[in-house]
Amino acid sequence: MGSISFQPHTADEKFTVQATSLEDAFLTALQACSYIVLGEGDLARPVFRKPFRITATHLRGLLYDFLNEMIALLDEESRIYSHVENLSFSQQGAEHVLEGVFLGDDASLYEFETVIKNMTYSEMEILQDEDGVSLTVVVDI
């Protein structure tokens, strides 16, 4: 798993992830979102499973939709997902595809510090080089 660094942002929550691979970076970004809502260091237990498949024409869209999926499922199913198994990236024509299985728990069993309203593109960066992957994300609170 990668490392998470929370950054100052006037209105919302901003964090940067450093990881060795794109898969690790996305998984760590999901954990960062869990820390924002549950408190730093807190994750949901992996009780329930939810398969997902996300497509986008670019990686930034994929990251946006991936984290937004977690946010939407909180409203739709009242479940908080902090983990993913079998995460895989692939390419179909011009589209990036992200597949995996969310693992999480009943949200009513946790004390929430806040709720993320939505993902944003604000200041989003996905940088890849020989040292690994760096992601920057701002979520709307």
Added chain:
Amino acid sequence: MNPQKINDYSFLIEPTGSMLVPLKIFASDLLLEQMLTDKCIQQGMNVACLPGIQGWSIMMPDAHQGYGFSIGGVAAFDMSSGVISPGGIGFDINCGVRVVATSLQKQDLEGKMPALLDALFQAVPSGMGTDSTWLLTDDELEAILSRGAPYLVEQGIGSQQDLDCCEEGGFIEGANSSFVPRRAKSRGRKQIGTLGSGNHFLEVQYAHEIFDKETATRFGITSPDQVVLMIHCGSRGLGHEVASHFLRRMEEEYPELVAALPEKDLAYAPLDSVLGKEYYGAMCAAANFAFANRHYIAHKAHLIFQEFFEGVTFHTVYDVAHNIAKRETHVVDGEHKEVMVHRKGATRAFGPGRKELPEVYQETGQPVLIPGSMGTSSYVLVGTQDSMEKSFGSTAHGAGRCMSRYQAKQEFDGPQLQKDLLGQNIHLKTGSLRGVADEAPGAYKDVDEVVRVSDLAGIGKVVVKLKPLGVIKG
């Protein structure tokens, strides 16, 4: 970036680079200094580059960094050459405020606040993991999206007076629920009558100081110490999903346009495009959901108050949207012109005589509701003719943050904050004391200064100062 000081309440940045119009900033020296600590002024300049923008890009006294547009940003666009942008409205479509004047005085609540707050907290779900007790059927959800708060009044919830004193009568024409994505409906189905989280709240307040007695009386606030209720929330997950869905669609449909933008959250569609029209229809539907949400919360609060105070009456002062885009007619270059006014973290502040206002406010101008931060003052202002000329009929929407949530969590402690508030006779009820630290008053600008600048600029004149007695936070 070098804002030129025009007077004690405004600054201007003349067009440079791709800017099509100047950026006008309503601020004192102190507020401008705070704005310069983040990227909001650059965001205001970015907005000035968007196609079809009219007059100025404008920033309100409470402006701070947002995504795409700054929070506290206003821009009007030509209906044929202009654009509509989800980032110019906000993810929480029709986030807004309702203020209700009660027949109670502050002293009537003595000794009852803890129990009253407990009951309100039970009746009005807030935070995460607490759904509405009303799970909407498909038909009910469609009716709310299409007809907003009036649908609830048809069902016996609330009164015609509530609708009369509600921006747009509690629903915006042009809503088209068929453009609201399925997932948005799924997210909103169990959220009617819920506060949400973040800076949203329900406060029991009292009139602390009345500056303009005649106008205050017309608004239904007739004496100092009168108890009022302030509700601040929006369209919940439904609105967030609408915004997100269309932001992504605009990005996919106009990749060249978006690639040229300094921030992807500025993504837009031409107003006369199919996608632009679909977004407008969906946005209006989400706005109607938000009007209904605040209406239902006020109704449930009234029922609770009636359990505690026999015969207590509620009179809606007003209900305003501060994250919205609307078709309005304004004077541009000396001519009346229909434009699409985006207000993101800004409140409509129409002066006397506008046809959009209810009869009761035709002579005064509309009430403008400015919530403070937790534990500080809130205000009722009145819209002015000046605001029509200077800011497309707009003013501030709140205190505006000046400290990051991360820093606030390091500096403030939830339980201590609750004790401090109690020391000021302000009761706080929340689902998570850990979670209120980042909403501490010290994380916000001084709302008194924001309101002073609005008043000085003439874009919203102060009428009543309100102080909290009890706060419910999500």
